[in-house]
Amino acid sequence: MPRYHSLFTRTISAIALTTSCVAIAAEPEKEELKFGFIKLTDMAPLAVAYEKGYFEDEGLYVSLEAQANWKVLLDRVIDGELDGAHMLAGQPLGATIGFGTQAHIITAFSMDLNGNGITVSNSVWEEMKKNIPRQADGKPVHPIKADALKPVIDKYKSEGKPFKMGMVFPVSTHNYELRYWLAAGGIHPGYYAPLKGHTSGTIDAEALLSVTPPPQMPATLEAGTIYGYCVGEPWNQQAVFKGIGVPVITDYEIWKNNPEKVFGVSNEWAEKYPNTHIAVVKAMIRAAKWLDDNNNANRPEAVKILSKSSYVGADYDVIANSMTGTFEYEKGDKREVPDFNVFFRHNATYPYYSDAIWYLTQMRRWGQITEYKPDSWYMDIAKKVYRPDIYRQAAEELIAEGKVSTSEFPNFASETGYKPPQSEFIDNITYDGRKPNEYISKFSIGLKAKDLLK
DSSP states (O other): OOHHHHHHHHHHHHHHHHHTTSOOOOOOSOOEEEEEEOSSGGGHHHHHHHHTTHHHHTTOEEEEEEOSSHHHHHHHHHTTSSSEEEEETHHHHHHHHTSSSOOOEEEEEEOOEEOEEEEEEHHHHHHHHTTSOBOTTSOBOSSOOGGGTHHHHHHHHHTTOOOEEEESOTTSHHHHHHHHHHHHTTOOOOEEEGGGTEEEEEETOSSEEEEOOGGGHHHHHHTTSOSEEEEETTTTHHHHHHTSEEEEEEHHHHBTTOBOEEEEEEHHHHHHOHHHHHHHHHHHHHHHHHHHHHHHTTHHHHHHHHTSTTTTOSOHHHHHHHHTSEEEOSTTOEEEOTTSEESSTTTTTSOOHHHHHHHHHHHHHTTSSOSOOOHHHHHHHHHHHBOHHHHHHHHHHHHHTTSSOGGGSOOTTTOOSOOOOBOOBTTOOOBOTTOHHHHHTTOSSSOOTTOOOO
16 A cells, blocks of 8 residues: 555544544654564464555554564564564563563553464373373363373483473463463473572473474474473474374463463653554554454465465465364364464453463462562552553544444453453463462462562
8 A cells, every 4th residue: 555545544534533523543653663573373463464554554664574583572672673573471571570681561462362282292192192081083082181291201200301391482471371281280390590590490390391482393392302392373283284293282271262472562662652552553453353353254364474484484274274263183183273363352452451460470480570579569560561551542543433343342441451250271270360469379389479489
């Protein structure tokens, strides 16, 4: 779409809004923007906002650039080389509290729900299968709990072999989901003790977790460097297609409709370019809606977009295996999982404080937050990082412009930012975002609220 046409359309829209006595969409302070992403299917809202012209509708001229890994991506947002990026939900929180890198990063947009899986090597799967009940058709009963993996790890331990698994970053959803699943099955995933110089997260670990960039996961598994991993798509399905591993569980089964990625910017950037930020969120809300419209009717087109080398670059069939409402576990065992990738429904794009607090509870559980913090601290950090006020302004402009309807969003007048208590976890432990310390103390494995590592 030509630049002059986009600006003309935006001006006419502003005039129409003025005559309707509603808020005017202010012009962006910065029009030329560069956003970063990692090659995963959940970067889709960025690709769609670009390819469908939603950024240009807002007067924004965006370039999208794949990044080598999550650390490089975060560093480039902090130093201003990138205006914003597709981020792990834990990254803005970890940076803001100073775990790893210290920087005030915020998010006003949640990019998706679910979308991850845990895959093990073929040899580990052969051992695990012995411990898993079967359906009448002979296929494994799902969800598969880590209880089935524990005897395998015990066997490795007796043989003097460390059991190594991969995840994508210390503050990634994948790290916390893998730890959650392992601990629910009685397997200790290890502690962090940053004040003592222990940053690998392997203190007392029965399974040793280490960082591997997402696209390298299948090759690392095939090489035997790790025996399993937790990653986003399409890198679990890639293991199936290559015949090198078996996805045993999705994060939908670990925590139903869990928050995954966010769109992150530095707080300094957000304060300098507030109108630009709102315009970006507007474009991404439209993209997320398009991805989920009409029961995922647009997903085949989205898969075609994502399969381009400039985005995810995996084969169409590999990406489609999960993006179009199915998920293949053991080769030939494809099951319906319509909510494996959720981009808009279930208020997926709204930045809930309770989502932020869950990540903080897991940081505390595994020692990344080294000491007791009162409930009020968790809530204060959530409000510092997650910005539903910015999201609301973007959504209300879209509603006023007739691009979306009020019914597609939370009730902004009454929304508190806290979801009701959630109980659909694999261990049936209920999470209430208003009571983080009480929640932390419910787990049999992990630090309790006031524990200190000795």
